[in-house]
Amino acid sequence: MQEFDVLVVGKGNAALCSALSAHEHGVKVAMLEAASEDEHGGNSRFAGGVMRFAYEKVDDLKRITEVTDEEVATSDFGTNTTDEYYDDLYRLTSYRSDPDLSEILITQSQDIMAWLRTKGVKFLLNFGRQSGLVNGKRKFFGRMPIEAHGGGAGLVDYLDKAVKAKGIEIFYDTRAVSLIYDGEKVSGVRAQMKGKMTEIRAKSVVLACGGFEANPEMRTRYLGPGWELVKVRGSRFNQGDGLKMALDIGAAPYGNWSGSHAVGWDRNAPEFGDVSVGDQFQKHSYIFGVLINADGKRFVDEGWDFHSFTYAKYGGEVLKQPAQFAWQVFDSKVTKLLRSEYRIKMMTKVSANTLEELATKLEGVNPQGFLKTVREYNASIKKDVQFDHTIKDGKCTVGIEPQKSNWAQPLDAPPYDAYQTTCGITFTFGGLRIIKETGQVMNVHLKPIPGLYTAGEMVGGLFFFNYPSGTGLVSGAIFGRIAGAGAAQAAKTA
Ligand SMILES: Cc1cc2nc3c(=O)[nH]c(=O)nc-3n(C[C@H](O)[C@H](O)[C@H](O)COP(=O)(O)OP(=O)(O)OC[C@H]3O[C@@H](n4cnc5c(N)ncnc54)[C@H](O)[C@@H]3O)c2cc1C
Structure with a gap:
């Protein structure tokens, strides 16, 4: 039997932040x-690594990473x-997000990035996935x-190195x-x-061991x-052990x-994630094409918003379709806009020179x-609106259901490429109720x-x-830091 002040269950981002915060x-x-050292790190290790935090000016970004004068100029x-963060979170969650928790998430989001930097985490400008060149300027x-x-x-x-440097036992x-x-x-x-x-005995326990996404029952x-x-x-x-x-x-x-x-x-x-492929089995450029089910029909508004605001919901829509799949269909006009995940070796892709052949x-x-x-x-697309992938361009369909609200262009430029997708679950939303200041359950x-x-x-x-x-990594770090501090304070007075 072993005894500690604070025992953190899990070793993903939230757990690592809890442990570092408690140690402070x-x-x-x-x-x-639960995993071996080879497979440690939970979902955090599979994540693409984009992080949503509040910022208004370049100096806010400079708190988190180096931004050169040339990058600023171009x-x-x-x-x-x-306000934008609140608007996005609230409209996406149908105004149900807990006001106290979301306030913490949003108002602490920039500080947590700076805190992570102090723990040795390095950040980069997100050139690859969230930017495009417009009139010579990177937007x-x-x-x-x-x-x-x-x-x-x-x-x-980076967090693992920080935890080991502090002598925290794993x-x-x-x-x-x-x-x-x-x-x-x-x-x-x-x-x-x-x-x-x-x-294993401890004065406080922090459960940071994920949801039940990997448990089919x-x-x-x-x-x-x-x-x-x-x-x-x-x-x-992530079998739901902590919740249970x-x-x-x-x-x-x-x-x-x-x-x-x-x-x-x-x-x-494969059935579970593969760290050597990471998040690249995802297919997030559907905003530039159409999603087709087994009946040959569209079933969502592919261009309702940037993928950042629809992708987490549309997997569930694919699951509802007959035989639980959807093909994403594109023509050559948008090939250059497709994200890196459309160029990996392992994917289910077909190509054709005519729509009839593709069918x-x-x-x-x-x-x-x-x-x-x-x-x-093709016949429903508004012709008098200019396509622009860096804004919600309003180039929409008229008179068909479901509508496509933005980035609608006719499929008329061969070759045509199609990618078959099904539903991939990332994480579950149900959790425990906490005291917001301390993370206590x-x-x-x-x-x-x-x-x-x-x-x-x-x-x-x-x-x-x-x-x-x-938002997952940012909220994990924020509430991880809070829970680590709460658990440590309680352990000191126990
Ligand atoms: C493919 C993919 C891409 C993603 N991309 C992004 C992204 O770009 N940006 C973003 O913000 N979010 C992204 N996410 C979501 C993000 O990864 C999660 O929100 C976040 O990692 C959750 O962190 P966590 O620490 O709560 O859980 P996890 O990182 O999953 O950690 C849970 C830990 O608990 C351990 N564990 C489980 N059960 C037990 C047990 N009984 N005993 C001991 N240990 C246990 C696990 O092994 C693991 O170490 C992505 C997720 C995936 C899967």
């Missing part, structure tokens, strides 16, 4: 990771003011000009299975360490029928338990239905549970139905 308060910290970074769009160097894997590596191959709780206070966890049951139970059929974009270790063990002692569930973040993902991707190659699709859809789509009667804290995907109440890209 001068207490003895340890971490438990770039339009746009803004993501706190950043989607309000997200910065990403972690090396993506999510880089972020985890137990790998150690899966927490239940909380040690005497009805009054949590004082550690029971865990399976390299196949053997053990108890829980997905079906909470998200609904069909969700057992999806692919998992990231870690296979907290609910078992009476913790309050909070947030959108029937909701999740899920995207269009290669139809033939025969779209496996599982009614060819006549597809050709009819494309004819009607509340019980179902809304009283704090002594000794129990949580962070990351396990915090409920922020995301409902949809999600603005780049």
Whole structure:
């Protein structure tokens, strides 16, 4: 049996930030990771690494990364003011995001980036995915000009180095299975360490061990029928253990338990994420084409907004289609605009020189239905509006259902390329209810549970139905830092 002041369960971004934050308060910290050292890092390690924080001016960006004078002179970074951030989060979550939690998320988002930098994390301007050249100037769009160097894997590596430099002990191959709780206070966890049951005692426990996205039984139970059929974009270790063990002692569930973040993902991707491919099985450039189901029909407004504001919801829409797939179809006018994930080796792609030929190659699709859809789509596009991929250009369809609101161009320039996708789940939205200042978990009667804290995907109440890209890592770091500090303060006075 071992004893610590603060025990952090998990080793993704939220857990690493919790551990570093607790350590700042001068207490003895340890971490438990269900995965081996080779597979450590949770979903954070699979993440693309884009991070959404509030900024208004170049000096805000300079707090986080180096920006040269030449870059300043030749770039339009746009803004993501706190008002814009609130607007995006609230319109996407149908105004359900918890006001206290979202205020913390948004108002602390820039400071947390600067804090991460002090922990050794390096950031870069997000040239690859969120910018384009307009009249010789690089215009950043989607309000997200910065990403972690090396993506999510880089972020985890930097934080891992920081944790090791502080001498924080890490137990790998150690899966927490239940909380040690005497009805009054949590004082550690029971865990399976390299196949053997053990108890690890601590004055405070921080659960930062992800949602239930990798558990088909829980997905079906909470998200609904069909969700057992999806692919998992990231870690296979997020089995909902933390949520289960907290609910078992009476913790309050909070947030959108029937909701999740899920995207269009290669139809033939493996069951779980592959770190060597990272997030590249995703296919996020659908805004420039059309999505086609087995009946040959469109089923969403592909151009409702930038992909950052629709992608997390459209995976669920693909899942609702017959046989749970959709083909993304493009013509050669937009090939150069397709993101890097359209150029990897492992993908389900067909090409053709005519639409008729393409129709025969779209496996599982009614060819006549597809050709009819494309004819009607091509005829419905407003001709007097200029296409511009760096703004919501208003180049829309008229008179067809569903409408395409922006970036609608006729499919008329061969060769045509099509990519088959299914639903890939990223993470689940349901979580626990916390006290916002400390990250302490509340019980179902809304009283704090002594000794129990949580962070990351396990915090409920922020995301409902949809999600603005780049928010998961930022919220994980913010609520990780808060929970680490809360747990450490409590341990000191215990
Ligand atoms: C493919 C992909 C791309 C993404 N891209 C982005 C992006 O660009 N920007 C962004 O902001 N977000 C992105 N996300 C979302 C982001 O990764 C998550 O929101 C974030 O990583 C969650 O962090 P976390 O620390 O809560 O969980 P995780 O990073 O998943 O960490 C959970 C940890 O708990 C461990 N664990 C689980 N159960 C147990 C147990 N019983 N005992 C001990 N340990 C346990 C896991 O092994 C893991 O170490 C992406 C996610 C995926 C999958």
